[in-house]
Amino acid sequence: MDIRRLRYFVAVAEARSVGKAAERLRMAQPPLSVQIRKLESEIGAPLFRRGTRGMDLTEAGQALLARASEALALAADGIEAARAVAAGSRGRLSVGYMFVLANAMLPRLIPELRRSIPGVDLDFAELSASTREARLLDRSVTVALCMPAIHHPEIQVARIGAQPFMLAMPIRSPFARLGSVPMARLQGRPLIALPPPERDPSSSAVAALLRRHQIVMPIASRVETVHSAMSLVLAGEGFGILPACARLGAPRGIVFRPLRDATDSIDIAVCWRRDSHSPLIRTFLKCAEKAVAPL
Amino acid sequence: MDIRRLRYFVAVAEARSVGKAAERLRMAQPPLSVQIRKLESEIGAPLFRRGTRGMDLTEAGQALLARASEALALAADGIEAARAVAAGSRGRLSVGYMFVLANAMLPRLIPELRRSIPGVDLDFAELSASTREARLLDRSVTVALCMPAIHHPEIQVARIGAQPFMLAMPIRSPFARLGSVPMARLQGRPLIALPPPERDPSSSAVAALLRRHQIVMPIASRVETVHSAMSLVLAGEGFGILPACARLGAPRGIVFRPLRDATDSIDIAVCWRRDSHSPLIRTFLKCAEKAVAPL
DNA sequence: CCGACCCATACGTTTTCGGTATGCCAATGG
DNA sequence: CCATTGGCATACCGAAAACGTATGGGTCGG
Structure with missing residues (x-):
């Protein structure tokens, strides 16, 4: 089963006509007609009543339409969300920090982050000196505010x-x-x-x-x-x-x-896994530099 | 965009491995690998981190997985629902009846219907002699309990x-x-x-x-x-x-x-549109015959 | 250092899809 | 009553996409 068929089906259902739908889909009418019939034969029941003036959903067709249009919207939203996460405009950023830095930096850092990346869920976790590497390596935090910096081949450090x-x-x-x-x-x-x-x-x-x-x-x-x-x-x-x-x-x-x-x-440093390529890390770094500047 | 890609993506994400997923999908590993990469290039960002021991979702991949699996489930449910409606095990049945018959038949008919087609939403409407044909023809009722029967070329009659x-x-x-x-x-x-x-x-x-x-x-x-x-x-x-x-x-x-x-x-008759092929009509007819028998 | 494992790439084959041409049917109008 | 129109279905062909086999290239474990 192919989402294209569902997309075609929804288009025909909404246009109540193969020809109109084909026009909207920028394709010729016959192949669309074929796809609709394939979908019907796949389901094993007619989805449309063919009248002399267009097509009309059967009850089975109505049942499918409700779910199919929702599924289409969800799929489109899924790829959109993936793009947004990859671009850094949505998603989640787990920030680890060592407690010594909390009072000095978080009051400036957090508002700065919320302003820079409003669509991103922020998530803060206090790190201890003994676990901070592990938390970065197992990705339970994406970036860490450290003092002093971490030295580890897998971890990238930016002194701020x-x-x-x-x-x-x-x-x-x-x-x-x-x-x-x-x-x-x-x-x-x-x-x-x-x-x-x-x-x-x-x-x-x-x-x-x-x-x-x-x-x-x-x-x-x-x-x-x-x-x-x-x-x-x-x-x-x-x-x-x-x-x-x-x-x-x-x-x-x-x-x-x-x-x-x-x-x-x-040193005060921002640390992250070398293989984390999220653009949120760059943004975080900028924010952290701003937040640390007055110190 | 193709639902097949999403299906493949979900399979790989769940198996955390192209090879394992290919096995479960009964296909060879290379084409699956190709499809995943096509999906990634379509989205414009990697969805997996390739490790030496399988694949691991990136944040973007996780965002997609949540929506994609839901969309798949919805699409599958949609075609399932369409089949079920076509088969008569789900859906809606609008029953019209003339009020003279209500006292005599509905007390036996309704429980019989609920027992026979438990997944179907029932919907009852009183019909007047002057509108019953129109209500059938415009499909605002699917079947009608009539006395006497309707005579019309588009309407099928079963005397019960x-x-x-x-x-x-x-x-x-x-x-x-x-x-x-x-x-x-x-x-x-x-x-x-x-x-x-x-x-x-x-x-x-x-x-x-x-x-x-x-x-x-x-x-x-x-x-x-x-x-x-x-x-x-x-x-x-x-x-x-x-x-x-x-x-x-x-x-x-x-x-x-x-x-x-x-x-x-x-005559007491069940009437419906000749072009209504819902199996619910047969079932309704059986129930109506049972309900009318004691009269 | 070698084999095992796993993913990526390349290439030929097959399936599927889309476009054009055309047929069929019903409704409309003279 | 016939011609025309509008709409969907069918037939056929070329193009694109997907699949399978063969193979390459990393990393990990012995």
């Missing part, structure tokens, strides 16, 4: 910004009275550390920073997230060396101070 | 029963005390007459009955319906010579008595 490191401490810490903290003063102080990049602890930006200044800070605790780090800092367990934007989500009682002489920063 | 004539009179009429009324006693009595068959008054069954018995009854009134006739009879305007089943709908105060020596009767 950076955050300087700041020293996080309880407000009652002596350093809190300083406008900025010289690196040298950190010597020997306890550090609340985040997980280093997998399999290469020395590549951590914080580790590199300390090494370059020849500072040694004993690791008081290792925690998974920036927020856990801040909790321990607040509890007096040690200092945090954290991206500046983390202060937007910091609990009361924590203060951030610049590190004097330290220009190191940590 | 007959009703003897009875004399209808007010209960206070002297004849009401008789068990039956001899024809001779009607001489000169006023008659409430019904409309004669169009253009041939002498062919009326009542006229023929009176003529054969050489009785003359002056026509006190001509009315359109049996019920109107009974109203006038009750009002004392004259006698009615009416089909026996009319007494089932007679108002209080009217009695019916057999006409002695008169074996004349009036």
Whole structure:
């Protein structure tokens, strides 16, 4: 069975005439007549009553017409929807983000996205450092806002910004009275550390920073997230060396101070699978760049 | 665009593999692969991600799949529905009936119909003597229960029963005390007459009955319906010579008595357009015969 | 490094479709 | 009563599309 036959059938039913329908379909009358008869023989019953002045639907024909025209509309809508999704004007975009960036970026990013791609369903998911790669690879998120960027052969990275490191401490810490903290003063102080990049602890930006200044800070605790780090800092367990934007989500009682002489920063990046070719990714990247610009 | 392509697409999407889908479709793998690529080029975007272990839908493919499978189901249901309507197991049957027959037949006919053709929507309409032909000819009713039968070249008639004539009179009429009324006693009595068959008054069954018995009854009134006739009879305007089943709908105060020596009767018939070939008509005829049998 | 698996491409064959010419039937009009 | 018109059906031919077989070219697993 062929959708062309159904299309022809609907045309004839609506025109109530083979000739008129043929004209509208830009084809000759005889082949249309043949197709209609083929459809009838396929169904095993006449769909039209042939009168001397055109064709008229039988009851069977009416039953078919209702479904066929709906099916045609659905099929057309299907290919239209596929095109729209491919073009990025419809569809779904799953955005993953690391929680440290939420306060700094989402309030600007989300309205920007809704304005740029109004037909697209947005879907946000918080990512942890340990699962973000897997979530990209298994496509449960399409793009990820990461800090720092992901390094993986299958994952494409676009750096959209950076955050300087700041020293996080309880407000009652002596350093809190300083406008900025010289690196040298950190010597020997306890550090609340985040997980280093997998399999290469020395590549951590914080580790590199300390090494370059020849500072040694004993690791008081290792925690998974920036927020856990801040909790321990607040509890007096040690200092945090954290991206500046983390202060937007910091609990009361924590203060951030610049590190004097330290220009190191940590990248903010948009990451996606190399084989995801959705145009939504480009659009998302543009929006994310706008949202990150004021930082 | 061809529904075959959509069918192939759905098969491949469900099998997640061209080869498997080809097997299920009983065709070779290469042409299926070609068709899928043609569909993709028609849409202008890839619908599948080709992996080393089969195919996987892209977002555009998912958008299409949802609509396409629904459209396929609808199209299949459409041809199925058309077949079912043609076979008489689904559809709609518009039944016209003359009101004289309603009390006598519908209580048995309707349950019989619902049992015989449960998938068919029934639709009942009362017919008047003057419009019943038109209602059949313009197909606003499919079958009609008539008394007497319709005679028309385009209309097919099946006699399913007959009703003897009875004399209808007010209960206070002297004849009401008789068990039956001899024809001779009607001489000169006023008659409430019904409309004669169009253009041939002498062919009326009542006229023929009176003529054969050489009785003359002056026509006190001509009315359109049996019920109107009974109203006038009750009002004392004259006698009615009416089909026996009319007494089932007679108002209080009217009695019916057999006409002695008169074996004349009036046909009950099922009528339909000659060019209506719905199998529902046969089924309806069977049911009507059953429903009329006890009369 | 080789075989297995799976999709893509190429080419010849067959089916199907569409166009033109024409026939048939009924209704209309002189 | 016959001719004309309008509409659908049939016949035949050329063109296009689809199918099958053979084959190529990747990747994965042993």
